[in-house]
Amino acid sequence: MMRDTDHLRSRRLAVFLSLALVGSGAARGLGAQGRGQDGRPGIAVMPFDNGGSYGQDKENFDALQKGIAGMLISELAANPAARVVERTEIQKLLEEQNLGATSRLDPQTAAKVGKRAGARYVITGAFIDFYGDFRLDARIVNAETGEIVKVESDLMQREHLFDIIRNMATRLMKDTNLPPLPKQASDQRMSRQIPTEALTFYSKALLYQDRGQKDKAIEMYQRALAVFPGYAEAQQGLQRVKNS
Numbered sequence: 001m002m003r004d005t006d007h008l009r010s011r012r013l014a015v016f017l018s019l020a021l022v023g024s025g026a027a028r029g030l031g032a033q034g035r036g037q038d039g040r041p042g043i044a045v046m047p048f049d050n051g052g053s054y055g056q057d058k059e060n061f062d063a064l065q066k067g068i069a070g071m072l073i074s075e076l077a078a079n080p081a082a083r084v085v086e087r088t089e090i091q092k093l094l095e096e097q098n099l100g101a102t103s104r105l106d107p108q109t110a111a112k113v114g115k116r117a118g119a120r121y122v123i124t125g126a127f128i129d130f131y132g133d134f135r136l137d138a139r140i141v142n143a144e145t146g147e148i149v150k151v152e153s154d155l156m157q158r159e160h161l162f163d164i165i166r167n168m169a170t171r172l173m174k175d176t177n178l179p180p181l182p183k184q185a186s187d188q189r190m191s192r193q194i195p196t197e198a199l200t201f202y203s204k205a206l207l208y209q210d211r212g213q214k215d216k217a218i219e220m221y222q223r224a225l226a227v228f229p230g231y232a233e234a235q236q237g238l239q240r241v242k243n244s
Contacts, residue, residue: 040083041176043076044090044119044143045069048127048136049104055131059207060200066210067203068127068136068165071194074233075169078185081178085117091210093117107141107148114143121149121176134158138168140175150175162194198228205237217241 048068050061070087077084093113099105105113105124114122125138134156140149152171154164166189173180181189205220221238224231 038083040081041121041178042083042085042114042117042119042143043121043123043172043176044085044114044117045073045076045087045123046090046105046110046113046125047094048125048138051126051128051135051137053127053129055129059204061129063200063203063207064127064129066206067199068125069123070202070206070233071162071165071199072123072138072169072172075166075189076172078189079173079178079181082173082176085114085119087206089117107139108146110141111143111146114141119143123172129158132158134161134164136164136168138172140172159196161196161199166190192230194228194231198224198231198234201227202231202234202237205234205241209237209241214241214244 046069047065050065053061066087069090073084073087076082090113093116097109097113099109099113107124110122110124120143122141122143123138124141125136127137128135136154138152140151141147142149152168152175154167156164180186201220201224205217205224208214208217208220218238218241221234221241224234225238228234
């Protein structure tokens with residue numbers, strides 16, 4: 001009787017483990033399948049290059065490489081017709097390719113990273129801040145072919161950095177054949193004005209976050225919120241770092 005009981009328990013355990021393995025495999029499959037079934041065009045935004053800037057601490061420019069991309073992601077993601085790849089996913093893929101913050105992405109490499117993220121379009125670009133004269137260039141790359149589809153540029157004073165990013169996002173939406181934002185969403189986006197100081201702190205928070213410097217990232221998010229309490233992206237970033 002004891003042998004029969006032990007045998008029955010062993011069989012039940014084997015069945016349970018088999019079902020658990022099948023279930024975990026199915027869950028992974030559903031994640032990939034969910035992205036594949038999303039018919040919206042995927043957009044991946046890469047960190048922007050510093051094209052040779054002067055007038056600020058180097059760390060500020062290093063941070064803007066991440067901050068400009070982060071804010072473009074936020075602006076593009078406001079359009080429900082697009083599926084925008086999360087910044088953390090892009091960062092992970094870049095690290096897997098040994099592409100650090102100082103690496104410049106050619107269109108073919110950017111397309112390769114974007115394709116792995118399931119994107120149709122990849123946004124790359126560069127900025128130059130020359131003592132307050134700020135120029136932003138963005139390129140749209142076809143993730144399938146590596147071809148540059150469109151180039152956009154904008155030039156303003158650094159104090160209007162958020163306007164530059166917002167204008168660029170609007171152009172990129174049009175260039176990737178996305179419909180304009182619904183009126184309510186557009187009005188909400190246009191009504192806020194993030195100061196350049198807050199955007200700089202937010203960018204430094206992303207920089208420290210990617211370096212694994214959690215305490216410094218938290219401090220920068222908090223400083224961004226002190227300057228602009230309605231900074232939703234900074235609030236969300238702060239919560240993510242605290243919960244990590």
